[in-house]
Amino acid sequence: MRRVLGLLVVVFVAIVCAGRDLYEVLGISRDASSPEIKKAFRKLSLKLHPDKNPGDDEAAKKFAEVASAYEVLSDTEKRKKYDMYGEDGLKEGGGGGHDPFDIFSQFFGGGRQQRQQEPSRGNDVVVPLRVSLADLYNGKNIPVSMRRKVVCQHCHGKGAAHADDIQTCHECGGHGVKIETRRVGPGFIQQFQTTCNKCGGKGKIITSTCPVCGGHKTNFGDVEFDVDVEKGMQDGQEVEFEHYADEFADRSAGHVRFRITTTPHELFSRDGDDLWMDMNISLKEALVGFKKNFVHMDGRIVEVNRNEITEPSQVITLKDEGMPKYQYASEKGKNYFTSRLLILCIGQLNIKINVQFPDTLSAEQKQGFRELFAM
Template structure:
């Protein structure tokens, strides 16, 4: 018989090795049913062995299915929360799965189990997405929303109020087509197959439609996403959210594609590939005598510019390593080009005119002596 100390150690080891279904789905223990469904949808598609060829993909897929089976069940989840995996197994009589994980995936997505990747793919959506140049310079996480259609949570895309409301079509006996005889000549008939008009070729009819989607199988939904803008992301770079487009029981959801560009803004920095451009206004005095300027860069750091002597209008000065980050290279940057524009005063005072005349015109007496 085990001593109390050994028994405690044994129990701690068992608990440590037990599966944490919340951790598997990457959700909090207070997660709602919707959050659990969303997590399963994302992870099951990511690790489905028909798409993910890594050696441990199938094991992870099975774990994800088991976690969803338990946490989405109103009876099993409380038992698991109170007694853990061992208590749940005792409740189930040692039988771990009530259904095949691939069948669960098929029922969830309206697909065909292992062959779900061969299902017709729905349309993808392409959206031009503008962000600030500062976000593309330093990187950012941007939350946004997209309106789309998802499978009805109540009927899971069947369109029926319950499974018992789905019946085999009596018009075609579930075949989806009917054989029609047509007389060509007296005593001569031709047979042809036509789509059954009672079930529209589905082979099933619904006696009572789902009250949540009115039999449409899908409902409107506002989905929340986060766009990760990587420093130096190229203009027009496409970010793909796989399988997040409109859902339907008749196809596999397409992708949401964002084509990312910097927002057009008046003034400020301009971008051309890895280079940045800045126009700096200076006065006539500064153009002639020199100046010091502080320019606040896109990430907030200060670029100190010093010019001595004469600065010609339109002069372009190059600053190495002050341009855009090179995409995928954290420590490398392009160059910054600063163009100087000399701003002339709209009018000058008589005193200023006199001083300018003295500065730029040699006295007549001097010219006579020469």
């Protein structure tokens, strides 16, 4: 059934995408950054997924549009072509018309495993992100500003004031090394390689220094992140921004990974998808029952109502008042996304009861209790 739907949707892609503005489809501006594109796709594709909108053709059509727009705009090359020539620029070389479900599951699952190891990428940076338990319960966008090295705009990472000021080293012919020979005995000559001392092994000689970066090829610049902390994320889980760490003139930047560190909550503590809290009740309430309220992390007032006897340290369980379950791919990259998982799953809340005994009893009260329990 899903296959069939998938095929139907592919047909839609071909029809509906002609003449559509792909940026409009994702609801982003033309200068949107790659994290912004991802975020827009994540939000829209989850909302429009046919599993969540059974029988809704309009949603299925939009889902396919969103997937095909993402396929183009998330690919630097394709995006460039699209920006220059529009939809026509994408026609040559094919590549269009992928199953939107494939695009979807690649996005939500296994992305980490499928990524090829780039041979020379800068180091990744792991940034601890302090997040309250309430933020993990409700979800929150957290803006973070970070200072990093960026390739100098003036010299484009060459380090010279002008492009003409970079010359091939005459000493080594641009190889950075020289072959020298040495007599090691009668009739014996040994060849050996040395680093060129004129260019220091670089093969190039730069005769001027970039006035902006001082020849360092990079400057410092600030980058703004909009970290999307999603409902139910776990402590230690990471939100990744690819190629946003320090830039280099000669290789791609590493990734920035924001690692979630949860700050303690005054009422709730977390155990996986479950929550725990303590509740104090009086001895009388333990015997005759009680009605008590607490404010949950989304601001709702939740009522705990009991008519039966409650024992000290008893645990009362409220279903569906725990943490929302993080519904996307797990940290291990395993795809948890099956059709049913779009329904929001919620853990349970365990309330541990503390019965507060009175410090003293008056003679009258004692007599009252004796009579009560004499029955």
